[in-house]
Amino acid sequence: MKQKIQIPETIKSLNSKGNVHRIVLSGMLLFFIGNNSDVFGQVKTEQDTLKIDQRPSLVAPSDANNQLKSDSEDKNATVALDFIDRTVAAKEAFYQKTGFKIGFDYNSLYMGATESLGNNNHTASGIARVYGRWDLIGRGTNSTGGLVYKIEHRHAYTELTPSQLGFEIGYAGSLHPLYSDQGFRTTNLYWRQSFSKGKIVAYAGFLDSSDWTDVYALASPWESFNNLAFSVGSATIGGLPDGTLGVMASAWLTDKVYAIASITDANARATDIFKGFDTFFNDFQTFKTVELGVIKSKETAFVNNFHLTFWQIDESNYYGSPSGWGINAAATVFVGGKYEPFLRGGWAKDGGSLYQTSVSAGLGYYMGSNVLGIGLNWGQPNETTFGGKLDDQYTSEIFFRWQVAHQFQLSPSVQLVANPALNPNSDFIGVFGLRSRIFL
Template sequence: MNNLTTKRSPLSIKEIYKKLYFSLLFLIFFNILPSYSQNTKEKSITSPASVENQLKSDLAETEKASLWNVLDSSDNAKNRFYEKTGFIVNMDYNSQVMGATSAVNNNIGASGVFRVYGKWNLVGNKKGTSQGGLVFKFENRHKYTDNALREFGPIDVGFLGFMQSVYNDQKWRMTNLYWRQSFNNDKIVFYTGFVDVTDWADVHAAASPWTSFNNILFATGSGTMGGMFPDGSMGAMLNVWVNDNIYLVGSMIDINGKATEFWKSFDTFFSKFETLKTFEIGYTPGMKSAFLKNIHATVWQVDASETLGTKSGFGVIGSASWIIGNKFMPFVRGGWAKDGGSFYEASVSTGFTYNIMGPNTLGVGLNWNRPSESTFGQKLRDQYVSEIFYKFKLTHHTELTPSVQLVAHPALNMNTDFTSVFGLRFRAFL
């Protein structure tokens, strides 16, 4: 008797990931309810630079410590329109200049960024406990000098890393275009679409390069998680609160995505399937204090990429920040990486911010880092970095942030053991 059954080959890890991704999509959209409500409060663990948190920060009523307040009527009208329709959009212009006391090329670098960002809540239940909608952000990033500020550190100063990670010369790009779905009063939040992994991976109240520290050393993983990964790519994120104190965040993105050609990322995500995966577990004494009192650990793994020319790799990140009183928030952050195209094999940052939630903020940070021999093909000297910034509001809609970065032993400039980089950042938003 013939045996008509065939033996199936075991599923590969990539095929399992794909099946899980489409299963999540099905569950998310199957459970969306048709009525709309606009009453939920954000509880997802996302960066202060994310669209939702930037919108809240822009529209927040702050202490009237500015020289004058304008456009308040526009803010009120925008809030009323959002309450009725679920749609809100803001725009800003960011400009920054940096000057170095010692450099291998140019001593001056300057760049600008124009951004339009917003969200459109489209579905939700009548109680407002679940909600879904689109989140978007597109930008024009441009340079004023020979090199944009993203390249100013490594090319001009000889610093291995980014002294300003988001001010490049990519021109028009789509950074965010994704669906955000929440359930159970934001205790479960899911993103899918064109996302930015730095919006949720190892987030920190002072990690925004638009309004806080400039240097990548005080951002995601203290610089140990990649360096070549796209900050706009096809992917998905799931944030779950286990209880009021413990949260979990898992994600996966396409490492071959390009924000300047975002439509191609859908193809590379499912064809090449070379991805970055992250998983985080965190503790906070309460959901409302998740940013200001937070301890978390993050692990990540990335596939090899012929496009980026990087090996597969993995790493571990740890972070603790805890506000004392109402204004003083010390932090300790660090990470370790094995391959994966990371800038640093190890990096540790510590410091504090004062009045991080107010209109005027002081930040002081110290860092030690060891450049990755695997990424750069040679052993480079350890770098020691300090950054001090002070952000203050000129008006209700304008911010000015002077800063100084002190670098000892810049790894790409062997002609000096020390350099200072002075910066001035301006932001106007509507």
């Protein structure tokens, strides 16, 4: 018989998220505002543009810039709608004239579990998002500067939200980290600047740490796996704030080696981002990351990728979480133009993470615009976070992303949890999900 462990109050509200010296921040800010002759030029001639050394983005598929690019691509959908194609073309023409690009999507998620500790085992929620960019400097080149934004409204359809369902069924983890009832929030509002023909990219403003930390092609919880164990950090990274004031810089060191570094506010509140000016500069409790990666080629940067990620977070006054640090490793390869096996894992020392040790392995199978994903995870709950030693957990997930129409996706999923650490009455629980995304 398992010993019943009380769930800490801070964990029940985990979905709200919650020392490198100041010289690090100062250095990164100086780097960000440094002069570069390419940045301040206007649109270059066709001959100059052809000489640009195009570099792949080093941020997640769900980053606002990558999401815009993905939304506009030909989906080879089951149902073709000509008027949608005309809408995409009109948006692109408007961007070419003004440098302003906007995207909108509406996301829904239903989850139902075979049992729970309480009375609720069904949950549903929705998220509306407006996101985009406004290129103000160097438009039409690969050394551009401009604003990036993403504003959301997260709302519940039921009393329980999907981000709470894990603890409701006694699972010491996150079945989905995003779907809550937080209301309006600002995930992104920052300046993006590229240097040296795209070899260096820097962000400054209100950021989402998950956009660049330990990402891979199947990292997006909007379109790929639901469970955090198969997403950024394999559930071993504490903090991962969004709507957080800070800076990030990524650079291609060679054609096949890259580096990313960041420092952001550990007390960030995406529902009230401007509080960040007070908490960042006065409390200076921060979340830091450094990542080194190797790729096989620029064209397959995210599917043939090997990287190490180091992170550290200070004690948070706002969230009450302890300081901590950790390391993550990931390997992803692309086989036969269709198969993407991956192996990912991490280890944490405190920091408020869900797991102190976690290993995930799985496979993505690409069928045009449709994707099948299968993942298996072993996770050891963080003793500091949960206030005691818990049994190891085993989780699996399978999802299928079906591109029904050019702007409409449906993703059924099944998650199987063996040995749920917070449920003394069960050895096995199934969770069934259906996610939809409509975007323009």
